[in-house]
Amino acid sequence: MLAHPISASIARRCVGRTLTAWGRADLVECAQLIIGELVANAIQSTADVTAAGADLVAPGGLVESQPGVVGVGLYRIGGRVVLEVWDRSRLPPKLVNPSMEDVGGRGLLLVDALATVWGYRLSAIGGKVVYATLDEAA
Structure with missing residues (x-):
């Protein structure tokens, strides 16, 4: 999906519908929170990678741009249900303890609290996959 802010909402809806169809409505709330945070982080990581390459100029002096x-x-x-999100960045996700004044930085704390297990792996096609699992007792 496009790395656009609306994508987190689309992913939440798709996850909710799929889990309900699988008879796992008990996991919908946690899974939607997790996938929303992971997609938001992936969008930010993708924006960072795109910005880092923004100074690459194509022949003719045009900056190549693709979403x-x-x-x-x-x-x-x-x-067990496994949620995964891929992005182009190879930088690992960082679990931080933001101060009370920080506007962001709490997403992975939420994922860490809700998921049975979470982590990341580098992808064979480039970038990374961040994953989180939910067990029946979630």
Whole structure:
């Protein structure tokens, strides 16, 4: 999907519908919060990568520009649900403790609190995949 702010909302809706269709409505709220945060982080990471390459000039003096994309995956392994988000950045996600004055930086704290397990891996196609799992007891 395009790396656009509306994409987090689209991903939340898709995850909610899919989990409900799978008979896992018990996980919808947590999964929607997690996927929203992961997609928002991926959009930011994609924007950072795009900005870093913005000074690359194509022949003829034109700056090559294409919208960034992020990938979203949702699948089951036994009773566990796995949420994944891919972005072009290879930089690992950072779990930080923001101060009370900080405007952002709390998304991965939420993911850490809700997910059974979360982490990342580098992707064979470039970039990284950040994943989170939810078990039946979530």
